[in-house]
Amino acid sequence: MKPIIEVKNLSKVYNISHVRKPYHTLREDLIEVAKTPIRFLRGHRSDKEEFWALKDVSFDVKQGEVLGIIGRNGAGKSTLLKVLSRITEPTKGSAVLRGRVASLLEVGTGFHPELTGRDNIYLNGALLGMSRKEISRKFDEIVDFAEIEKFLDTPVKFYSSGMYVRLAFAVAAHLEPDILVIDEVLAVGDMQFQQKSLGKMEEISKGGRTVLFVSHNLSAISSLCSRAILLRDGRVASDGAVTLVIKEYMDSGVDTSYQAKPVKVLSKPRIAEVWLETIDGKKVTQLKSGDPFRLVYELDNPTMVPLEIAAAFFDGLRRPLWNFSHAMQGLNTLPTDRRLRVGLEFAPPQLTVSDLIVDLALGPKGGLPYIDHIVDGIRCQVIDNQEKLVLPRYPEWPILCPAIIDYKKVKE
Amino acid sequence: MDRKETTFKPIVIKANREAPHYWADMWRYRELFYFLTWRDIKVRYKQTAFGVAWAILQPLILMVVFSLFFGRVVGISSDGVPYPIFAYAGLLFWQFFSGSLSKASGSFVASQGILQKIYFPRLILPLSSTLVSLVDFAMAAVVFAGLMIYYQFVPTLLGILLVIPAILITVLTAAGLGTILATLNVKYRDVGHALPFFIQLLLFLTPVIYPVSLVPERFRWLLHLNPMTGVIDSIRASFLGLGDVNWGSLGTAFAISLFLFVFGYLYLRRFESEFADII
Numbered sequence: 001m002k003p004i005i006e007v008k009n010l011s012k013v014y015n016i017s018h019v020r021k022p023y024h025t026l027r028e029d030l031i032e033v034a035k036t037p038i039r040f041l042r043g044h045r046s047d048k049e050e051f052w053a054l055k056d057v058s059f060d061v062k063q064g065e066v067l068g069i070i071g072r073n074g075a076g077k078s079t080l081l082k083v084l085s086r087i088t089e090p091t092k093g094s095a096v097l098r099g100r101v102a103s104l105l106e107v108g109t110g111f112h113p114e115l116t117g118r119d120n121i122y123l124n125g126a127l128l129g130m131s132r133k134e135i136s137r138k139f140d141e142i143v144d145f146a147e148i149e150k151f152l153d154t155p156v157k158f159y160s161s162g163m164y165v166r167l168a169f170a171v172a173a174h175l176e177p178d179i180l181v182i183d184e185v186l187a188v189g190d191m192q193f194q195q196k197s198l199g200k201m202e203e204i205s206k207g208g209r210t211v212l213f214v215s216h217n218l219s220a221i222s223s224l225c226s227r228a229i230l231l232r233d234g235r236v237a238s239d240g241a242v243t244l245v246i247k248e249y250m251d252s253g254v255d256t257s258y259q260a261k262p263v264k265v266l267s268k269p270r271i272a273e274v275w276l277e278t279i280d281g282k283k284v285t286q287l288k289s290g291d292p293f294r295l296v297y298e299l300d301n302p303t304m305v306p307l308e309i310a311a312a313f314f315d316g317l318r319r320p321l322w323n324f325s326h327a328m329q330g331l332n333t334l335p336t337d338r339r340l341r342v343g344l345e346f347a348p349p350q351l352t353v354s355d356l357i358v359d360l361a362l363g364p365k366g367g368l369p370y371i372d373h374i375v376d377g378i379r380c381q382v383i384d385n386q387e388k389l390v391l392p393r394y395p396e397w398p399i400l401c402p403a404i405i406d407y408k409k410v411k412e
Numbered sequence: 413m414d415r416k417e418t419t420f421k422p423i424v425i426k427a428n429r430e431a432p433h434y435w436a437d438m439w440r441y442r443e444l445f446y447f448l449t450w451r452d453i454k455v456r457y458k459q460t461a462f463g464v465a466w467a468i469l470q471p472l473i474l475m476v477v478f479s480l481f482f483g484r485v486v487g488i489s490s491d492g493v494p495y496p497i498f499a500y501a502g503l504l505f506w507q508f509f510s511g512s513l514s515k516a517s518g519s520f521v522a523s524q525g526i527l528q529k530i531y532f533p534r535l536i537l538p539l540s541s542t543l544v545s546l547v548d549f550a551m552a553a554v555v556f557a558g559l560m561i562y563y564q565f566v567p568t569l570l571g572i573l574l575v576i577p578a579i580l581i582t583v584l585t586a587a588g589l590g591t592i593l594a595t596l597n598v599k600y601r602d603v604g605h606a607l608p609f610f611i612q613l614l615l616f617l618t619p620v621i622y623p624v625s626l627v628p629e630r631f632r633w634l635l636h637l638n639p640m641t642g643v644i645d646s647i648r649a650s651f652l653g654l655g656d657v658n659w660g661s662l663g664t665a666f667a668i669s670l671f672l673f674v675f676g677y678l679y680l681r682r683f684e685s686e687f688a689d690i691i
Contacts, residue, residue: 014689083425084425085530085531086423086425086531087528087529087530087531087688088685088686088687088688088689089425089426089427089685089686090425090426091427092427093427094424094426095424095425095426096422096423096424096425097422097423097424097425098422098423099422101423103529103531105529106529109525109529109530110525110526112451112455114455114458115451115454115455115458122447123447123448123451126443126444126446126447126448127444127447127530127532128530131443132443
């Protein structure tokens with residue numbers, strides 16, 4: 001039997017312009033053409049650069065296999081899913097999908113706030129590729145799973161964020177495609193609902209369906225998948241049994257700074273760069289337990305809106321340690337500059353862990369919903385750690401860790 | 413969607429997808445088309461205080477204003493029929509056209525969230541916008557029937573039959589032009605700003621306020637390049653008894669509208685694959 005998914009030399013290139021603009025206007029492009037007609041006719045502009053988000057990616061997936069896809073931010077995971085979901089076209093190579101595909105790159109895509117829960121179930125189901133008959137058949141099950149019976153005829157704009165997410169996941173969880181493509185959807189809802197979702201995922205993956213699953217949650221990957229692929233810089237770095245691939249990923253370990261993928265146009269604020277440094281501003285790749293350190297963000301803010309940042313710290317297995325949130329510390333929003341450097345100075349006591357993972361987030365005034373959220377943004381090792389001393393770990397999550405904050409405008 | 417049908421037709425993803433798949437996909441995604449249209453209609457009548465009344469009030473108010481200014485004050489000829497019903501016949505189709513065009517042109521940008529996360533033939537969006545306006549049109553048409561009774565006009569059978577090609581031409585023109593503008597709008601957001609102005613300009617290049625006979629003979633062919641001229645002119649001729657239907661004009665209108673639609677489709681296809689990357 002032929003494999004249900006066959007990916008051959010799949011490559012995707014992005015042309016990146018170095019001009020930082022939220023979007024083009026026709027007027028500007030016309031002026032540009034008038035100024036440099038020859039360059040325009042030759043079809044390339046000097047400020048462009050190629051970026052290979054995927055490069056010669058090949059793999060097969062057998063019917064019923066549950067394949068995990070892991071890798072650092074910017075390794076090409078999301079691009080791969082986008083190409084396989086046909087949202088964007090590859091530049092080279094091909095993929096053959098032998099079956100009905102449903103992709104779940106986000107929960108609640110296409111939800112309309114003015115429509116009732118009932119209407120949104122039909123709409124969202126249709127968007128995810130379900131037929132009307134199929135939705136009607138599963139309707140009660142979906143409502144049951146989401147626990148929203150009472151609010152079925154209320155417009156979803158009156159839903160709490162928890163209800164909204166539950167409903168969105170419930171629709172998605174009742175899809176019955178041959179191939180299911182999932183991107184990090186488990187990170188929604190409260191703990192209890194996450195457990196329920198994970199259970200549902202397990203049920204789906206054991207039901208003989210073929211699943212492609214991208215996640216940063218390594219424990220979810222290892223419990224759901226039998227096989228995994230590790231992507232690095234757009235290439236397949238490793239492909240095999242899930243335990244081996246996860247080990248390789250963990251060993252390749254340190255990623256002490258974060259740099260955003262170059263984009264063609266910058267239309268909304270984002271986290272451009274993040275790194276760790278010592279108090280006197282020297283970039284570091286590992287932390288020394290007991291020494292204060294600085295976490296530095298560089299933010300792009302093309303639309304010049306008020307922003308807030310947050311950071312969450314975990315140990316190597318993603319057990320929560322502590323949390324910094326701009327709003328919760330009672331700080332004002334950041335000054336609005338096109339590019340701003342924000343330093344957070346932490347002075348934690350002795351660290352009792354050997355690895356530190358930091359999730360990075362950028363939000364509007366009030367903090368939520370995040371405009372940019374980088375899970376596993378930074379990983380680094382902690383040396384001289386006091387692991388063996390069995391000191392009490394940081395208290396229960398979520399604890400706010402105060403930081404000294406400073407800003408600096410960055411020239412473009 | 414029938415499971416068997418899709419299981420045996422593998423989806424092949426590669427650079428530069430070919431066209432036949434596109435139309436097969438249009439058919440495969442017909443239910444989504446239905447749901448998107450249904451959503452827009454539902455939301456449209458839910459969010460507004462007057463709901464359905466808007467569809468009737470807009471052309472009616474415009475009719476009154478036009479009758480006062482252009483009919484009374486300026487005294488534009490209306491080929492001998494009462495100016496209000498003359499203007500309304502034009503407005504009925506003009507409102508349908510301009511409403512569809514402006515919704516279709518904004519359809520990609522308005523749905524950017526969906527475009528980034530879900531695949532479907534993008535042509536569905538501008539097409540479904542046009543259908544939403546068809547509901548408004550149907551309601552405004554009821555008022556037209558009322559006006560016909562009030563002014564004691566009896567439509568010819570031919571006139572009633574002409575409504576079908578008239579709607580078809582309007583839909584093709586609005587969807588075609590709308591698809592071109594919507595595609596442009598993804599890349600150049602200033603298209604969105606220029607659009608209301610563009611539509612206003614078009615109103616004066618369409619015989620809504622004035623009859624075709626007002627335009628000097630030697631410039632008339634220019635007016636007929638606008639498909640809406642053929643539509644409005646033949647509807648007036650057959651419903652208000654203003655002479656014979658100009659078949660040449662209607663034929664030209666159909667040809668041009670078809671051309672616009674095909675052009676819009678091809679233009680969209682050229683850029684569709686990049687949408688998710690630039691929107």
